[in-house]
Amino acid sequence: MMKKIDVKILDPRIGSTFPLPTYATVGSAGLDLRACLDAAMTLNPGETQLLPTGLAIHIADPSLAAVILPRSGLGHKHGVVLGNLVGLIDSDYQGQLMVSVWNRGQTPFVVEPGERIAQMVFVPVVQAEFNIVEDFESSERGEGGFGHSGRQ
């Protein structure tokens, strides 16, 4: 079932020159976000830039959040990923959705106005309250971690 999320269009090109983000297929998890730029922007190797999307959302429901993820083609083929690796959009954030793009590759990458530069996925959230204890009820794993079970 589709969930309604309030959106503010901050750049008038959204909805005309650049389409509003939509799911590309019925099974898509991500909505592609576009770089709301006035002119093409060169992202040099190693460079990070914060790009506007021209949109603000207010998720409002604390049991939801959104994450911004790289697009696999940009990340794998061009080395264009996110400066924060993953962006987290809080349910009470009302500012513009921003995308930190990082060229971790070896060649300059030109971001065109309206180019799909990242994707956003809505995710369920559980807010936890801490219950302070002296000892945990024992579990199968216990304190083992960080590869303690080996590689095969």
Ligand SMILES: O=c1ccn([C@H]2C[C@H](O)[C@@H](COP(=O)(O)OP(=O)(O)OP(=O)(O)O)O2)c(=O)[nH]1
């Ligand atoms: O890629 C991103 C990541 C975050 N945000 C916005 C939404 C999010 O709710 C807010 C704060 O993000 P976060 O909590 O990750 O950043 P912070 O460095 O902890 O800043 P703050 O002190 O504002 O929480 O910034 C974006 O627009 N794009």
Ligand SMILES: [Mg+2]
């Ligand atoms: Mg924060």
